[in-house]
Amino acid sequence: MAYSDFKGTACHDHWIPYYTFGDCSHSECNSHNLRNLKGINEDYNHEWAKNMSSLLIEIKQRVDTLRSEGRAEMDFNETAKYNAIYKDIISKGKLECPIPVAEKTGRPKKNAAHRLLARLQKYDVETLSFMYDFNIPFDNNLAERDIRMVKLRQKISGCFRGKEGPIVFCRIRSYISTCRKNGQKVMESLVKAIKGEPFIPQTL
Numbered sequence: 001m002a003y004s005d006f007k008g009t010a011c012h013d014h015w016i017p018y019y020t021f022g023d024c025s026h027s028e029c030n031s032h033n034l035r036n037l038k039g040i041n042e043d044y045n046h047e048w049a050k051n052m053s054s055l056l057i058e059i060k061q062r063v064d065t066l067r068s069e070g071r072a073e074m075d076f077n078e079t080a081k082y083n084a085i086y087k088d089i090i091s092k093g094k095l096e097c098p099i100p101v102a103e104k105t106g107r108p109k110k111n112a113a114h115r116l117l118a119r120l121q122k123y124d125v126e127t128l129s130f131m132y133d134f135n136i137p138f139d140n141n142l143a144e145r146d147i148r149m150v151k152l153r154q155k156i157s158g159c160f161r162g163k164e165g166p167i168v169f170c171r172i173r174s175y176i177s178t179c180r181k182n183g184q185k186v187m188e189s190l191v192k193a194i195k196g197e198p199f200i201p202q203t204l
Contacts, residue, residue: 009129011140014119027129030056031139033120040113048093049113052120055085059131060138067134079131086124093117175199 011027012018019026034056040049059082066074097113110118120127130138160166175198179189182201189199 009133009136011137013140014123025129026123026126027136028123028126029140030060030127030130031141033127036112036116040116044097044111044113046093046096046113048089048096048117051089052086052093055082055089056127059128063131063134063138072134074131074134082131083124083128086128090117090121090124 006021006024009025009027010018010021011029013029013032034053037049037053037056040046041053062078063074093113094117097111097117099110099114100108125132130136160169175189175193176186178201179186179199182199184199192198
């Protein structure tokens with residue numbers, strides 16, 4: 001499938017070219033946001049960054065609780081409350097780290113705190129998308145874990161010597177990942193696959 005054919009929600013780390021995919025919706029990876037917020041708090045001692053981290057974690061925990069109770073969405077009043085708190089933190093952040101006045105020529109110099117604050121304000125819906133739609137993950141860690149072994153294999157061995165090797169490697173890794181996501185024991189699933197009885201997940 002070509003990137004242009006993707007119609008779902010792309011959860012990513014805010015690499016701007018991703019936003020050129022206009023036929024899909026977008027979601028910001030909040031693990032990346034949390035790391036950046038932690039860095040801002042440590043480097044600049046900004047209270048807004050600490051408060052934003054706490055809010056994102058609180059919302060995630062609330063979503064996890066509702067999902068465990070069989071809920072498919074959060075009540076409107078609750079999402080409105082969290083959204084208001086989010087915007088209030090952004091407003092206080094602007095007071096805590098105002099943009100410096102520009103010199104006679106050129107643009108004002110912005111540091112990492114200014115850039116992150118502006119990004120969280122502009123992409124507020126994408127940042128909180130996991131709250132509005134429980135099918136959207138909090139982060140893209142699962143996707144990164146799926147490709148980590150491929151990158152690790154490439155790093156250690158350099159490359160495959162033919163076309164068949166990478167195809168077999170990716171099929172095995174894909175099968176293992178599918179088994180784990182469906183709560184299957186990896187070794188038992190591999191044994192079944194070798195016996196010609198592979199685990200096949202049920203699809204809707």
